[in-house]
Structures are given as C-alpha cells and as structure tokens.
Amino acid sequence: MSGITFVQGDITTQHVDAIVNAANSSLLGGGGVDGAIHRAGGPEILAACRELRASHYGKGLPTGRAVATTAGRLxxxxxxxxxxxxxxxxxxxxxxLASCYREALRVADELGARTVAFPAISTGVYRWPMEDAARIAVETVRQTPTSVEEVRFVLFDQRAYLAFLAQEE
Incomplete structure (x- = not known):
C-alpha cells in the first residue's frame, strides 16, 4: 500500500473505488454513517442489502465481517x-474491531479496489473511545497485506480527525 491519508469531511462525497460503511448487522440502514450512506446512495444499496439478507445473511452480517454491494448514486x-x-x-x-478493517481490505482486494475510504468504525452509537479506535484502525491497516494503494480515513468532525492524525507518527 502506498499510503494512508486522513481527511475531515463527508464519506459519502469521496471519489474512491470503495466506501466502507459502519453498518449494523441487519444491513438495512440505520443512523450515523450507515444512514448517511443509504440516503446518499439511494435505493439501490438497500435493494442489494435486502438480496444479501435473503440469501447468505438471513440472520444478518456477523460482527467483524464485511460484504460488498453496489454504491448506488455515490x-x-x-x-x-x-x-x-x-x-x-x-x-x-x-x-x-481490527477484524472489520482486515475484512474490509480483504473484500476490497477481491473487488480489485485500489482506493478505499473508511469511517471511524464503532465510534458513534457503539461508543468506542475515539483515540483507541484510531490506534486500532491505523495499526490494523498498516499491518494488513493488501493490493489497495490508498486508504483514506474520512473523519466526520475535528475531534475524530485529530485523533486519527495523531496516529500518523
């Protein structure tokens, strides 16, 4: 991997091959990043998630696992x-938490994605402390073999951005 970058902004506006969604196990949308991605991406994402629920993930997606869908209008x-x-x-x-990042990179490799945008997984309603989440995320991405060329952490607010930026050293 050639680089990890950190930006403060809206993950739904990122021009990358793949956007990682901090989903809930139902895959049917929710709040935070999940809701924003479903709203901005449109009904195609929800339809693809419903297909996954009807086939492979009838009980939902297990914690720490990852699966891809279309990006709809994103x-x-x-x-x-x-x-x-x-x-x-x-x-x-x-x-x-580390498994989320490893599994997302594994799926990205299967797709042939070269650029991937990650949010700060589990730091919203799942209450993971931001500094610890940033450490786990950045360490895991650095240590995971991948064909992805750029991992972009897209942080919603300044507090998250600064916590992730502190991991750069």
Whole structure:
C-alpha cells in the first residue's frame, strides 16, 4: 500500500473505488454513517442489502465481517459493509474491531479496489473511545497485506480527525 491519508469531511462525497460503511448487522440502514450512506446512495444499496439478507445473511452480517454491494448514486463503485463491535468496559473486543478493517481490505482486494475510504468504525452509537479506535484502525491497516494503494480515513468532525492524525507518527 502506498499510503494512508486522513481527511475531515463527508464519506459519502469521496471519489474512491470503495466506501466502507459502519453498518449494523441487519444491513438495512440505520443512523450515523450507515444512514448517511443509504440516503446518499439511494435505493439501490438497500435493494442489494435486502438480496444479501435473503440469501447468505438471513440472520444478518456477523460482527467483524464485511460484504460488498453496489454504491448506488455515490461517487464510488462499491460500498463495503462491516459491522463493528459495541464497546464494552468488561470485555476486550479490540480484535473484532481490527477484524472489520482486515475484512474490509480483504473484500476490497477481491473487488480489485485500489482506493478505499473508511469511517471511524464503532465510534458513534457503539461508543468506542475515539483515540483507541484510531490506534486500532491505523495499526490494523498498516499491518494488513493488501493490493489497495490508498486508504483514506474520512473523519466526520475535528475531534475524530485529530485523533486519527495523531496516529500518523
């Protein structure tokens, strides 16, 4: 991989091969990044997710796994949906969070994607502490063998952007 970049902005406007969606296990849309991607991408994404639910993922997508669909009206070719873990103070779920990034990169490789945009997975309603999430995300992407040439972390606000930028060193 030639590079990791960090930008503050809206992931739904990124001109990349694949956008990663911090999905919920139902794959049928939700709040935060998931809702924004479904709204901006249009009904094609939801239709593709419904097909996945009707075939391979009748009980939903398991935490830490990833699957791709069309990107609909987004300026990307694909959306890679991954389900992050809910943060827990009593159980270490770091490996599940790392798996989201590894699995998304594996799917990106299968698709032939060269540029991938990631959000800060599990940091919204799943309450993962931002600094820890940034560390896990960047370390995992650096350590995962991939044909992806650019991983772009697209952070919604300045707090997230600065937490991820601090991982650059």
């Amino acid at each position: 300026p990307a070719r694909w959306v890679i949906h991954t389900v992050g873990p809910v943060h827990s103070r009593t159980e270490d779920r770091s490996e599940l």
